[in-house]
Amino acid sequence: MEQVVMFLKQVINGVQVGSIYALVALGYTMVYGIVKLLNFAHGDFIMVGAYISLFAMTGAGMPVWLAAVIAVAGCALLGVLTEKIAYKPLRNSPKLSVLITAIGVSLFLQNLFLILFTSSPKPYPNTVNIPAVNVGPIQISGVTLVTIVLSAVSMIALQLFVKKTKMGRAMRAVSEDAQAATLMGVNVNHTISLTFAVGSGLAAIAAVMYCTAYPMVDPYMGSMLGLKAFIAAVLGGIGIIPGAMLGGFAIGLIESLTKAYISSQLADAVVFGILILVLLIKPAGIFGKNVGEKV
């Protein structure tokens, strides 16, 4: 019985961290879907979101929900500006140039925040005062509950947006065939901006949830989180929205169970091992398939 309780606790932990990975992975996958670019600065957008929400709460005394809204707006703007300044001029350049630029943006953001706020971690205020819930012998903390519920709501909202709204349809059209979308009257530049805004906004939500669970903010916090979310996106099939969600939860669960049953030091190695395995066995990811095109 104790074994079962312990296992379930780890599963819940895994779902919590997995839902954060999923939100971040969505940003990677949406941007990749529309401009075929691996935005390696995406992890650092989380870091920026964390700092924005931190200062909104500690500096301006805002409640956590308002700080989260400000962080979402700030990250959305950062995403749009990054695309306009760094990526758009390279839209017709070789993929490698854009990839190197993305790494450049990542290093720039990390070092900018290092200069501005030093490398010493800043404590994140304890913000969620929701009592824990007992399900039989398992206690689920308020933070865990809020994280899981909020990310589920975000993902459902995103799915509805992409499937049901006109802007969402424009996004899918551009990601499939930008030229044909232009012929239909879709403004491709606006649509790309919107995608960066939505993806980066999701990173800000992830930032607030991550910092609530692990209350430390430093300039490098986004890189590992970003990498793991990237693996989640690849695992699910990069460019595929449900794939990013599934991949996020899978990576969270695998990491949590590895920490509990194998070794906490090995957890990262196992996660990166998954990336290697995916690339060896099914590079298109779980949901990835080659859609045959009739000519």
Add this chain to the structure above:
Amino acid sequence: MGKMLDVQELNVHYGSIHAIRDISLTVNEGEIVSLIGANGAGKTTTLHTITGIKKATSGRIFLDGKDLMATEPHKIITMGMAHVPEGRHIFSQMTVAENLEMGAFWLKDKSHVNKEMEKVYAQFPRLKERYKQAAGTLSGGEQQMLAIGRAIMSKPKIMLMDEPSMGLSPLLVKEIFEIIKQLNQEGMTILLVEQNAKMALSIAHHAYVLETGKIVLQGKASDMLENDNVRKAYLGA
């Protein structure tokens, strides 16, 4: 019969390659005008330049007197010109219905969209049967019908069609050309690019022959069917 589309002295380059050389052509309201020529003659480039996907080096393009080259590419459709691209370019992961809705993307009025979709379904019953299916699963002929239906959805005055018969069986080619003829009889102005010169000339009113970026011949389509040079070069006779 006023001028609908008026292209004047168009020049287009790909890097240092001069792909289109001083092309001028006119499409009058209610006409089918056909642009024929061999592979690589510049037919597709001409259409791409008219709809703004490719930038011209010089020249002017007018639609109903309005300057198209001063118009952003995604606004061209709002001026009443639809482009059925070569290779169809349907959105293969979207459903048939979503593809049709994309055609009406620029139209604000939702009730109009539904009405127009019913019309397209009436004309292409096979699309109606498959409206929930991903467009990529359709056969080649059905995909071409979808591409044409999608263009109809945008309520155009003029339709540019690029190789609508490409890759289709002879029976389907005939069907597609019947559809084009019917569209024209209902009032649609059409600029048709085709390698199947015989079929194109048989339904067109006027035709231009393009060779390595230049217009080498133009005239009534029925005259061209009789022209010895055209017969030798393009009709295999």
